[in-house]
Amino acid sequence: MKGIVLLGAPGAGKGTQAKLIASRYALPHISTGDILRSNIKNGTELGSLAKSFIDEGKLVPDEVVVAIVKDRLAQPDCKEGFLLDGFPRTTEQAKALASFATVTHAIDIEVDADEVVKRIAGRRMCACGESYHISTHPSAVCDKCGGALYQRDDDKEETVANRLRVYFDQTAPLIDYYRSAGVLFKVNGMQSVDEVFGEIKEVLDGND
Ligand code: AP5
Ligand code: MG
Numbered sequence: 050m051k052g053i054v055l056l057g058a059p060g061a062g063k064g065t066q067a068k069l070i071a072s073r074y075a076l077p078h079i080s081t082g083d084i085l086r087s088n089i090k091n092g093t094e095l096g097s098l099a100k101s102f103i104d105e106g107k108l109v110p111d112e113v114v115v116a117i118v119k120d121r122l123a124q125p126d127c128k129e130g131f132l133l134d135g136f137p138r139t140t141e142q143a144k145a146l147a148s149f150a151t152v153t154h155a156i157d158i159e160v161d162a163d164e165v166v167k168r169i170a171g172r173r174m175c176a177c178g179e180s181y182h183i184s185t186h187p188s189a190v191c192d193k194c195g196g197a198l199y200q201r202d203d204d205k206e207e208t209v210a211n212r213l214r215v216y217f218d219q220t221a222p223l224i225d226y227y228r229s230a231g232v233l234f235k236v237n238g239m240q241s242v243d244e245v246f247g248e249i250k251e252v253l254d255g256n257d
Contacts, residue, residue: 051076051130051253052151054137056223057158059212060165060172061238062245064180066158067134069246074253077126080134081114083178084121086201090176103203106211108138108219115145122150138220143227155227156249160238162213169209173198186242 051074055063064080071078085103088096095113102109118136121127131150137143146152160168171183175191175198190197203212227233236248 050151050153051132052153053130053132053253054146054152054155054227055132055134055158056155056220056227057238058160058162058165058216058220059209060169061158061160062168062242063134063158065242066246066249067132069242070249070253071132073250074130074132076130076132077124078132078134079118079121079127079136081109081117081136081138082134084117085109085114104208106203106208106215108215111139111141111145114138115142118146119149137223140222140226143223152227152230152232154252155223155230155233156252157224157227157233157235158238158245159235164239165213166209169204170206172201172204174201175199 053070053076055067057063064082067078067080070076085096085099089100089103090096095117098113099109108114114136118133122131133146137146168182168185171185173181173183173188175181175194175196177191177194177196179191179193180186181188181191181198188198203209224233234252236245236252238245240248
């Protein structure tokens with residue numbers, strides 16, 4: 050049973066690696082960012098609450114995201130394991146998670162601050178969830194569904210600066226939290242997508 054948490058700054062490649070991990074290990078990929086963005090797109094009450102925080106690069110309140118994840122992990126497809134991308138992001142969220150699920154691997158994708166800014170600035174998204182990059186993974190339209198590519202609203206320069214500040218203040222302390230719990234694994238994110246995934250596979254295959 051694998052309970053995986055992906056840590057790493059905005060733009061480190063969590064979503065990119067999560068897709069590869071979910072497919073190889075047949076785990077449900079749970080991205081709180083994707084869930085919140087789909088609520089914004091569908092005009093739900095949760096979406097309108099989340100939008101005000103996301104647009105400023107702030108975190109959505111802990112109780113809101115904890116409730117989303119608790120509910121999602123109670124679904125039958127999470128019985129054999131799960132892969133969390135973008136959650137937890139605060140110590141409070143990590144403590145709440147520990148009360149209803151077991152984390153076996155917290156994988157920290159380490160990338161320099163300059164590189165994450167470049168990755169975010171060049172990112173282009175498809176509505177189906179695929180992510181592209183104007184230099185490292187360019188495409189005119191989505192390879193998977195043919196959809197039009199767009200830039201995420203919170204990928205503007207001012208918002209990115211806030212997201213990075215929030216990451217260092219509130220999320221980076223989770224590295225020590227999971228180190229103390231004995232489940233922290235660091236991978237070098239300053240490599241190609243395939244090379245990063247290679248390191249992640251070593252972590253996951255070596256620790257069942
Ligand atoms: P979220 O959607 O989680 O965004 P994030 O953490 O800022 O991370 P990103 O999705 O920007 O980056 P990523 O690490 O997934 O990188 P990606 O693979 O796309 O959260 C958004 C907002 O929602 C938050 O700011 C907050 O407001 C709210 N929220 C979400 N969860 C919350 C929570 N738990 N609590 C409170 N609020 C929450 O890659 C980036 C780019 O780089 C892509 O273009 C990709 O193609 C490229 N790339 C990836 N890997 C490589 C590589 N190895 N080499 C070169 N390019 C690469
Ligand atoms: Mg992401």
